[in-house]
Amino acid sequence: MVSVGLAVAWRTIYNALTNRAFLVPQIAFPLFFFTAFAGGLSSLSKVPNFDYPGGYTAFQYCFVLLQSAAIGGVFTGFSIARDFESGFSRRLLLAAPHRSAIAFGYALGALGRASVTWVALTVVALAFGMEVSGSGIDLFGLALIALCANVAGAFWAMGIAFRFRTIQAAPLMQVPVFLLLFLSPVFVPYELLRGWIETAAGLNPTTYALEAARSLIAGSPEEVGLAFAVMVPLAAAAAAWALLGLRRAARAG
Amino acid sequence: MRATLDQIGSIARRSIVRTLRQPGALAPTIIFPLMLFAVYSAGAETAEKLPGFPDVDYTEFAFAVPFMHVALFATGIAGTDMARDIESGFLQRLALTPIGGVSLLIGQVAGAAVMGLIAASAYVVTGLIVGVDVAAGIGGWVILIALSVCISFAFAGLGLAIAVHAGNAEAVQGAFPLLFATFFLSSFALPRPLIEVDWFRAVATANPVSYLLEGERSLIIVGWDAPALALGFGLSALIAGLALMISARLLRTRLVRT
């Protein structure tokens, strides 16, 4: 089971890193978002009652970190859909004695891909002058939150890919994740949101992950437990969704 | 002259028909910018409280964004259609007819321009529903659509240039991050004077996308601002002209005929 997972993960990572058409958007888009938001919107931190001690760069770094984690997971769903269209998935389903290992392999691959993006993003953010006040444990917590986002995004997209088995389903993979990300306190802290966006963000699990992530990097952890209480079940539910989808795909042949 | 117009018309008709027959590609280009607009306008609403921010709702300030956003998709649609024609050999079929290179290119952007028109009209309707108040009045709504179509036409020309140069759809899609960057490195979220980071403000000032956005925005938050509109229309015409010129030159090696 482990060897199957590792083999699938290796292939996913190898394809992503050696194919410019995959690699460039995966790294470029998060960097653009970060540059645009941290660079173009930094004066929002001057808005009255914008109480965030970590600086606007760190504020936006956390959002883009989670965004790249989740969307990076979705990209894996695209790869799976393409594999089904080309027939390669059939090869995997025939070869793997434990098929669930395929799903975990893809998830591991998604994590590998995301790690590359996170490194690039962190380097750029630090070059931007990002303040990191969190301790080693705080930053580990931040990484775990990003991991949960990546896993949730990957398994969600996998579930769609296994069920539809075509790249035409890409919007179904992407749009819900996009909505979850952007219906959260992207530009200002949650306390400054008003109207429908405040309601939506309050119900959105991403909000808890994001606020916790921001508190961790600022060195003043808040409601981190709540964030994990929301994100871990979300990732687990997404995994179940993906495994059931894989079963369906295997039955379809 | 009549023959040239007929040729452009034929290719344009095909381009429009193709675009409209791909609702799966069309719908996201209309809906996605609206989604982003909803998120930006609500999420960054507090920007209204910044000293120096214009005396308007942030919703009205951000309303120009979807009109500009659709131009990015115009690049993809026109570029991908052209790339497919090259890859499939359809361009060779056209090469056996008397059609000229420039006529072909102008006709090819028609589909993306029509998409820009449909999208802009949808945004106008949305704006009316959510109560956006366009300072330039009813005429302003019309000019907003017209400017959006011009910008879509210009960016579609860029897509053509990329497609004719590279000859494949992957290259067109690969250029998307670059176009995305030009959109974000602009005054899309805040007025340029309120951008704190010096280098970002400098880039936004040098970025033609800022002026295209500001041309549209001027109709919404200022009224009839002739210099802003002149810059907006002028720049789109310049981008369109340059893109078509480059495409025509590159097309000579693709549409090889003795």
Add this chain to the structure above:
Amino acid sequence: MRAADNSIEVEGLVRAFKNGPRAVDGIDLRVEPGEIYGFLGPNGAGKSTTVMMLTTLLPPTGGTARVAGFDIVREGPKVRRVIGAALQEVALDPYLTGREHFRLQASLLGLSRAERTRRGQALLERVGLIEAADRKTGGYSGGMKRRLDLALALLGEPRVLFLDEPTTGLDPQSRSALWEEVARLAREDGVTVFLTTQYLEEADVLARRVAIIDNGRIVAEGTPAELKAGIGDPTVEAVPHDPAQRAAAAEALATIGTPCAAPSELGVSVRLRGGAADLPAVVRALDGAGVRLAQLHLHEPSLDDVFLAKTGRSLEGAADGAEPVNPPR
């Protein structure tokens, strides 16, 4: 139409690519008005490159050619006005219907609206696509796409028609239907047809004359019968029931023809000077020698045998070389 204007004349035609091979290495040919001329060769031989040059879509790097009396380099637009071409890639727009393809092409050719409708309707009927005319070509089968492609090539009422591997990927029924249509075009409408193919049977059945091209050069040219006769006489192969009777069979056959290598290990072969007319004598000789036969085969030389004799390779198993049809950038 004047018959003399439907010819194709090629002298020393060359297409060399930058830092690459000569895809066409100096070919000479003449296609008579109203003739179906077969251009036979394996993948990478230079067939499609030749077609691209003659249809003015690729300038030659050497030599000259005239199509319907017009020089392909100096009078390109005039050439395009009198030719039709169905190239190797079917190249249809999957989002347009069959009828819309006609409308587009006719409009670009400058036909009047009435003429567009008349010709489009007639051609759709002719290729049996009237019922599918208003369906998007993305849903057409391979055979339907090829038929539409042929019909579009005929839209301008060409004097010279270029068909580049027109039946590749078609089922036998669709292939036969296409052959009938091509033969009718030449026979009844006097259209000159330049047909490239890698299928021996296609060249054999359709073409009045065939040129065999390999590595950019014409290695043989003539009618199929001439080409085959030039290789040699047909052979007969006898396979006895009892392998021990091989020697007796060989002795009996040696009285009828010239011994030669047999295609199979169990058989014996001779070359028959009289062709199929010698078969009764063969049967009598074997019967007289008491040989009980399992099989008796008459092998007529094929165009593959011609290719084999000229190049040392079989056409049907010839190497797959990618033919650089489009010039590298």
